[in-house]
Amino acid sequence: MKFQSTAEYVAAPELAVAVNAAVVLGRPLLVKGEPGTGKTELARQVSASLGLPLLEWHVKSTTRAQQGLYEYDAVSRLRDSQLGDERVHDVKNYIRKGKLWQAFEAPSRVVLLIDEVDKADIEFPNDLLQELDRMEFHVYETGETVSARQRPVVIITSNNEKELPDAFLRRCFFHYIRFPDADTLAAIIRVHFPDIKEQLLTAALTEFFAIRETPGLKKKPSTSEVLDWLKLILAEDLAPADLKRDPQHLLPKLHGALLKNEQDVQLFERLAFLSRGQR
Structure with missing residues (x-):
């Protein structure tokens, strides 16, 4: 085997x-x-x-x-003994495997x-x-x-x-x-979404790894979260261009599937604010 x-x-x-x-x-x-x-x-x-x-x-x-291993239900045995139940005479009746x-x-x-x-x-x-x-x-x-x-x-x-x-x-x-590299993650995604278009897959992975590698991120999005994200992207019929982040706030489309706490959402909002201030 x-x-x-x-x-x-x-x-x-x-x-x-x-x-x-x-x-x-x-x-x-x-x-x-x-x-x-x-x-x-x-x-x-x-x-x-x-x-x-x-x-x-x-x-x-x-x-x-x-x-x-097992649990011995002494309470049930005591109750059965009070009710005169014949099962009480065999302790095996009260062993839960x-x-x-x-x-x-x-x-x-x-x-x-x-x-x-x-x-x-x-x-x-x-x-x-x-x-x-x-x-x-x-x-x-x-x-x-x-x-x-x-x-x-x-x-x-x-x-x-x-x-x-x-x-x-x-x-x-x-x-x-270890977290999968881009090629392995692409292979995992194709298993779950065999009909996904290569351009959309490439654009999604580019955005995903950019988000994941953002300095200061408290909870990096995982494999299960990128699969949820892609499921939503396909349900919304988004194109590769739709996944590009707006420089005004830098949050990804459908970011709730990827960012799971307010600190990380605020991080992207602060980065967008700093980016606007440098222009």
Whole structure:
């Protein structure tokens, strides 16, 4: 099994190498990169490329590692005992399997996405060390040990919001998704908009990279944002000439798809003001 670009996803050669290396080593692939560079989508495309089912575990600030293994619903068991429900005699009726448990007991190999691991508490990655390393865990309520039938392909994403523990990093194969160059981004856009005219694509990319490279920009627009922008451009049937920015305010057409905070909008307004003052 080897991962490669799919009809819907353009994977840089070094990214494909990283995925395949992690699969061979049997280690989780830790993927970092700017928001919007396709980290989450990577897991879905690896699943499609390798023909494996996908399980997604989206981490939140309140997520605990235990939830990935299982949760024991003691409240429901107490309620059932008060109602005289026969289910109360079997503790297994109150065990809720987490995504790791589901991946371990799956009849065939799966791809497991642990998305945005850095959103949770700093102890979250450490709490998963043994389970990801040994591919097994103990269920204290039932006394059973759950072991993986087949080692899942584990893809972990991070937006670099928190530093991850060294012990966790040692157990992962790491890859940083760099922002694509103009040729790669053009290839990505053609996958999503196969009928786009080359002149419009060239004009859009010229404007996009000029915006992205503006000094002082707080939030650089990402791959997902340029795709949204182009979708609007095509919906409005704009021509290449329409994308040229007005020197009076310098904001791009449909700038709400690219600029996501008031500081960056104000930056372009200040640049336009300075430009007018120099005339």
